[in-house]
Amino acid sequence: DGGIxxxxxxxxxxxxxxxxxxxxxxxxxxxxxxxxxxxGQGLRLIYYSQIVNDFQKGDIAEGYSVSREKKESFxxxxxxxxxxxxxxxxxxxxxxGAQPQHFGDGTRLSIL
Amino acid sequence: xxKTTQPISMDSYEGQEVNITCSxxxxxxxxxxxxYQQFPSQGPRFIIQGYKTKxxxxxxxxxxxxxxxxxxxxxxxxxxxxxAVYYCLVGETYNFNKFYFGSGTKLNVKP
Numbered sequence: 001d002g003g004i005x006x007x008x009x010x011x012x013x014x015x016x017x018x019x020x021x022x023x024x025x026x027x028x029x030x031x032x033x034x035x036x037x038x039x040g041q042g043l044r045l046i047y048y049s050q051i052v053n054d055f056q057k058g059d060i061a062e063g064y065s066v067s068r069e070k071k072e073s074f075x076x077x078x079x080x081x082x083x084x085x086x087x088x089x090x091x092x093x094x095x096x097g098a099q100p101q102h103f104g105d106g107t108r109l110s111i112l
Numbered sequence: 113x114x115k116t117t118q119p120i121s122m123d124s125y126e127g128q129e130v131n132i133t134c135s136x137x138x139x140x141x142x143x144x145x146x147x148y149q150q151f152p153s154q155g156p157r158f159i160i161q162g163y164k165t166k167x168x169x170x171x172x173x174x175x176x177x178x179x180x181x182x183x184x185x186x187x188x189x190x191x192x193x194x195x196a197v198y199y200c201l202v203g204e205t206y207n208f209n210k211f212y213f214g215s216g217t218k219l220n221v222k223p
Contacts, residue, residue, distance in 0.1 A: 042216055043156070043213040044213070090155050098161075100146050102158070105153075105155050108153070
């Protein structure tokens with residue numbers, strides 16, 4: 001069954017700790033994205049990647065890092081430098097051309 | 113980067129047709145218009161995408177006037193399960209980064 005899998009569904013971070021959110025897709029899509037969503041707000045772009053081993057910062061990249069070592073995987077690390085990490089994180093992918101994005105079901109990150 | 117403006121919320125009743133309008137005055141020549149639906153604690157789900165005139169699929173229609181400065185998502189005969197947030201997205205689809213999600217329109221469908 002093709003799709004985007006985000007894990008874990010819920011994650012808790014302690015002060016000063018880095019945490020990594022997983023995003024895997026088996027749709028053979030070229031591009032992958034990470035968004036942050038705060039309560040009652042729209043989605044804001046953190047990072048995106050068009051091809052393996054290449055990625056670009058979005059609008060709110062500070063305090064986050066990513067890697068794209070494989071086409072199907074685009075993990076997001078929320079570092080201790082991100083002072084307000086509590087949010088709903090969404091991963092998306094899309095093929096090349098005039099095609100829409102496909103989203104995972106998100107990871108909700110909270111601070112302990 | 114074309115930003116979008118949508119009503120914050122709308123109310124409707126089951127069985128009615130719902131039209132949600134999005135303004136995008138700065139839309140560029142290569143921009144497409146895409147609509148997504150989002151339920152609480154889920155990722156957005158693609159509804160429909162268009163460039164000009166009218167697009168229809170099994171769940172919705174998208175109307176785009178000639179100047180493309182606005183678009184209207186039409187949902188026929190809504191049900192309670194259509195209660196969700198609807199996002200209008202404008203972006204240069206061939207350019208991977210140029211997308212902007214506004215705050216969306218919260219549609220409340222009442223029995």
